[in-house]
Amino acid sequence: MSDSQRVLAGPTTEMPEGHQSTVDLNGVSVLVVNFEGTYYALRNNCTHKDYPLLGGDVSMGRITCEKHGAKFELATGKARTLPAVKPVKLYRTEIEDGAVYVSEL
Numbered sequence: 498m499s500d501s502q503r504v505l506a507g508p509t510t511e512m513p514e515g516h517q518s519t520v521d522l523n524g525v526s527v528l529v530v531n532f533e534g535t536y537y538a539l540r541n542n543c544t545h546k547d548y549p550l551l552g553g554d555v556s557m558g559r560i561t562c563e564k565h566g567a568k569f570e571l572a573t574g575k576a577r578t579l580p581a582v583k584p585v586k587l588y589r590t591e592i593e594d595g596a597v598y599v600s601e602l
């Protein structure tokens with residue numbers, strides 16, 4: 498994967514614990530979450546219906562879809578609570594020179 502397919506999410510100083518934001522990667526909205534000091538990136542779409550995950554409650558390493566309450570594991574993308582059953586796509590995060598970058602896994 499070349500650097501040209503890597504997008505800047507922002508400086509870590511602006512993405513503290515609990516931070517959520519989205520970046521556009523090849524036309525796809527990707528959600529970036531700082532949970533307990535680790536940056537996770539996953540497709541910003543619930544796999545139950547087409548609904549953004551941005552802004553969902555995050556606890557115990559899982560983000561909750563605000564629409565019907567499905568929970569997805571940040572580290573694996575796996576659906577852990579119905580009504581979602583399919584995993585959400587994951588992306589790679591890298592920290593370089595104090596900034597967070599997102600790319601395809």
Ligand code: FES
Nearest residue numbers: 543545546562565
């Ligand atoms: S759209 Fe996310 S749980 Fe239904």
